[in-house]
Structure formats: structure tokens, C-alpha cells
Amino acid sequence: MSGSRDSASDPAMRRPDFAAWMGQGNSITQQFxxxxxxxxxxxxxxxxxxAELYPVDDVQAATERALATHGSAALSYGAVEGFPELRETIARRLSTERLKxxxxxxxxxxxxxxxVExxxxxxxxxxxxxxxxxPTYLGALDAWLPRQPRYAELAYRERWPEAKFAYVVPNFSNPTxxxxxxxxxxxxxxxxxxxxxxxxxxxPYGELRYDGAVQPSLLEMSARPESTVYDGPVVHLGTLSKTIAPGLRVGWAVGAPEMIRALAQAKQGSDLSTSxxxxxxSLELIRADADRRHVPTLVDAYRERRDALCAAAQEHLSDLFDWKVPEGGMxxxxxxxxxxxDTNALLxxxxxxxxxxxPGSVFDPSGQASPSLRLNFTANPPERLQEGVRRLSRAVRAFASQRAAAE
Incomplete structure (x- = not known):
């Protein structure tokens, strides 16, 4: 949350044309x-x-229960706002003594x-x-690109009054x-x-915690204990993609009723309703606590993979890069x-x-060249992560040698 670069005050610092950057019609996300x-x-x-850790048996059992319990309702068009029982279940699960x-x-x-979109x-x-x-989440920058916004950093205090909203990934941010x-x-x-x-x-990553203390959500912190229904300024986004499987394509937005109504109206023109x-x-999975039961398996596996990548980086990249071992996430x-x-050139x-x-540049709303890069550790087993770091070390050294020869 440091710095003061502001694309709102400098047109040259706006998000670049992704198609020009790619040279093709595909998005950066699709490319990577x-x-x-x-x-x-x-x-x-x-x-x-x-993918090898997806709880296939739990999903199969939940599918059978969904058809047996909900029948044709599970195969019909649904309400724009979502399956009523699922909305109620999410509300009940996220409620606390303070947050109603x-x-x-x-x-x-x-x-x-x-x-986000x-x-x-x-x-x-x-x-x-x-x-x-x-830097910030590339998916959000992609989603908002057609709206042609400008960006300013959260820490740039004087920009707050004129902004439409502030966006933050508070737990194990993507990409940092x-x-x-x-x-x-x-x-x-x-x-x-x-x-x-x-x-x-x-x-999306809050439950993938390997070390450190749990922090309260902004949603709960903003709640007024005397209120009978949440009406605060936070819009909280969650998903089953990281705790169960992304193929379900089920997530949620939680916020004040007026915001939920506005988002539902916007959603109606996008897809009528989520499947x-x-x-x-998903309702049957949550009722059975399948996601919560599965999280410890993920945490154990991902912690091992994080440690393998960071250990390999310490051996092969510590003279070239600095990093912090993340407490969670991916x-x-x-x-x-x-x-x-320039990590664009290094790629x-x-x-x-x-x-x-x-490369770090794609996470910067201004699109500036960056000396930073993001590595994912969840999708590969430890031995492939270690080999990947060795390959990256060779690439950086070859790149540095070429630069030195050209100087």
C-alpha cells in the first residue's frame, strides 16, 4: 500500500491496449x-x-443428492439472484455475532x-x-478494461473522494x-x-492459510452489531473454485441489499442466472461441509509445494531475486x-x-515494465517445482549474460 502513482492524473499511465501487447486477439490471461x-x-x-486433489467422490455424491433432493428444479432456469437455499446457506455460514x-x-x-465484472x-x-x-489482480483489470476506468493506488489518500470504489485482495493477494x-x-x-x-x-484464497494468524474480514469489521441486516460499505466476494473445484463456477457477492439488487440487475443481462x-x-457440498473437510488436505499439500519452491529458489535464485515466503494462497x-x-523481456x-x-507488468494498472514476476506453486508437485526453478535460474543467467555482452 505504498507509493503514489496515479493513472487518474496521467493519461500516459492508463492500462495499455492488451491486443496490441499480445499481437493477437487473445487476452493475457488466456495466453498464460x-x-x-x-x-x-x-x-x-x-x-x-x-487438479489431482479435486474431491471427485464428494462432488459425485453431492450430484446424486442434488438430483434426488431438487429434481427438475436443479435443471430449470433459476432466479437471477441465485438458488434460494444456497443464498440462505451462504448467509448463515458467513454470519457471526457481529455480522448479521x-x-x-x-x-x-x-x-x-x-x-468482479x-x-x-x-x-x-x-x-x-x-x-x-x-500490483493488483490481473483478472479484475481484464474484467474492467471495457469500462475504460482510471486507477490510483489505495495509499493515494486524496484520490478517495472522487473514486467509484476501492478494490483489495486482503488475504494472500494475487499476485504478491x-x-x-x-x-x-x-x-x-x-x-x-x-x-x-x-x-x-x-x-478467494482466505482459507488457504499455511502460517500466521487469521485476520477478520473487512465485511465483519464494517458491520454494525445493532443492525438486523448488513448494510455497510463492503462488498465481499467468495468462491468454491479454490476449496472444491473451479469447474463448478460458483461464487458469491455479499453486501448491502441495495448493492445486491444493483449487481443482480447487471447479472440479468449477462447470463440470466448461474447454472x-x-x-x-454446491448447496449439497456445503451442507455436507465438504469444502471445509477438504481444506486441510489442500493446506498440507500446498504448504509442502510452497516450501519446495521457496527452498529451490533459495538455492538457485537467492543471488538474483528477493521474495517473502507467503503465509498462504497460491x-x-x-x-x-x-x-x-525487465521480466517481460526475460519471459x-x-x-x-x-x-x-x-511478468509483473501485467498486474500494474499502468502497464509499466517491472523487475518482478509471479510464480504459482499449487499446480505442480514438489519435484516439478524444483526443476522449474532450476530452469528459471538458467534463463535469468542467460538473459543477464546477453545484456552484459550488449552493454
Whole structure:
């Protein structure tokens, strides 16, 4: 949350044309996901869970229960806001003594990324300002690109009053893996209250915690204990994609009823409703606590993979990059020690060595060249992560040698 770069005040710092950057019509997200299909390539670029750990048996059992319990309702068109029983279940699960939620606080979405897109659709007009972390989630930048917004950093205090909303991933941020401390969360809520703007809390990784203490959600912190239904400024986004499987495409937005109604209206023009069948299956999974029972398995496996990647990096990359071991999530964020290293240019050398990563520039709303890169550790077993780091080390050294020869 440091720095003061602001795309709202400098047109040259706006998000670049993705199609021009690619040279093709595909998005950056599609490109990096496609690396996983290259024979022999170790993809450290995707933000993917471990497919071999999906709880297939639990999903099969939940599917059978969904059809037996809900019958034709699970195969029909559904309400835009979502399967009523699923909305009620999400509201009940997220409620606490301080935070009181009802189904009118919940919108079911087609993955949490749809909720991100709907927020842009409901709130952003061309030229509006969004407050975000630098770097921030590429999926959000992709989702809002057609709305033509401007960006300013969260810490750029004077921009808050004119922004439409602030966007933050407080737990194990994508791409940095960082966690917002309690004091930082309190500061964000205070600024939201002062400026009167919405605060979007995107939390897909919160349950993937390997170390450290649990922090309260911005949603709960913003609740008024005396209120009978939540009506605060936070829009909280969640998903089953990281705790069960992304193929279900079930997520949710939780917020004040007025915001949920606005998002539902925006959703109606997108897909009428999230798949009722997938919602019914998800309902049965949550009723059986399948996601919560599965999380310890994921945490144990992902902790081992995180440690394997970081240990290999310590052996092969510690003279070239700095990083922090993340307390949770799916990513390690590395920054080159040598000034001026451009990870966009480094990528082609990595691909030649048979490994991929994501350059830091694509997470910057201004699109500036970056000495940082993001590595994913959840999608590969430890031995492939170790080999991927060795390949990356060779690529960086080859790149550095070429640069030195040219200077």
C-alpha cells in the first residue's frame, strides 16, 4: 500500500491496449493459462489449483443428492439472484455475532470473477477512477478494461473522494501473496467511511492459510452489531473454485441489499442466472461441509509445494531475486536485485528453457515494465517445482549474460 502513482492524473499511465501487447486477439490471461498445454513446459504461470486433489467422490455424491433432493428444479432456469437455499446457506455460514446476514445480502455468481465484472458493470462509467493495490489482480483489470476506468493506488489518500470504489485482495493477494494487517484494514474502512465509496473485498484464497494468524474480514469489521441486516460499505466476494473445484463456477457477492439488487440487475443481462444445476450441487457440498473437510488436505499439500519452491529458489535464485515466503494462497512474488531487469523481456528466455512465469507488468494498472514476476506453486508437485526453478535460474543467467555482452 505504498507509493503514489496515479493513472487518474496521467493519461500516459492508463492500462495499455492488451491486443496490441499480445499481437493477437487473445487476452493475457488466456495466453498464460495456455502455457500449461505446451509439451514439456513447466507452467509456473497459471493461478490454478491442483487438479489431482479435486474431491471427485464428494462432488459425485453431492450430484446424486442434488438430483434426488431438487429434481427438475436443479435443471430449470433459476432466479437471477441465485438458488434460494444456497443464498440462505451462504448467509448463515458467513454470519457471526457481529455480522448479521440474510439471503437479501447474497448474490450467487458464476465464479467470483463474474462478481468482479458485475461491479464494474454496475458502477463504472468511462473515465471513472478505481482505487487498487499496485500490483493488483490481473483478472479484475481484464474484467474492467471495457469500462475504460482510471486507477490510483489505495495509499493515494486524496484520490478517495472522487473514486467509484476501492478494490483489495486482503488475504494472500494475487499476485504478491501479501496479507493486510489489522491496522491496514481499519485504515481502509475509515477511508471508505470518510469518502462514502464502496470497498470491494475479494477473498478467494482466505482459507488457504499455511502460517500466521487469521485476520477478520473487512465485511465483519464494517458491520454494525445493532443492525438486523448488513448494510455497510463492503462488498465481499467468495468462491468454491479454490476449496472444491473451479469447474463448478460458483461464487458469491455479499453486501448491502441495495448493492445486491444493483449487481443482480447487471447479472440479468449477462447470463440470466448461474447454472442452477451447479448451484444445487454446491448447496449439497456445503451442507455436507465438504469444502471445509477438504481444506486441510489442500493446506498440507500446498504448504509442502510452497516450501519446495521457496527452498529451490533459495538455492538457485537467492543471488538474483528477493521474495517473502507467503503465509498462504497460491503465489510467490519475486523482485530482481539487479536494477532495470525487465521480466517481460526475460519471459522469452524462460520459455526457451521450458518454464513459464507471469511478468509483473501485467498486474500494474499502468502497464509499466517491472523487475518482478509471479510464480504459482499449487499446480505442480514438489519435484516439478524444483526443476522449474532450476530452469528459471538458467534463463535469468542467460538473459543477464546477453545484456552484459550488449552493454
Amino acid at each position: 493459462l495456455s502455457f500449461g498445454n505446451r509439451p514439456g513446459l513447466i507452467a509456473l504461470s497459471g493461478g490454478l489449483p491442483a 446476514l440474510t439471503p437479501e445480502n447474497v448474490l450467487i455468481t458464476t465464479g467470483s470473477l463474474q462478481a 458485475l461491479i464494474g458493470k454496475a458502477l463504472i462509467d468511462a473515465g471513472d477512477a478505481i482505487l487498487a493495490e499496485y 501473496g501479501a496479507v493486510l494487517a489489522r491496522a491496514e484494514r481499519e485504515a481502509l474502512l475509515a477511508r471508505s467511511e470518510e469518502s462514502g465509496i464502496w470497498l470491494v473485498e475479494d477473498d 442452477t444445476f451447479c448451484q444445487a450441487v 503465489f510467490v512474488w519475486m523482485t530482481a536485485r539487479r536494477p532495470g531487469l 522469452s528466455f524462460a520459455l526457451e528453457e521450458g518454464v513459464s512465469f507471469v
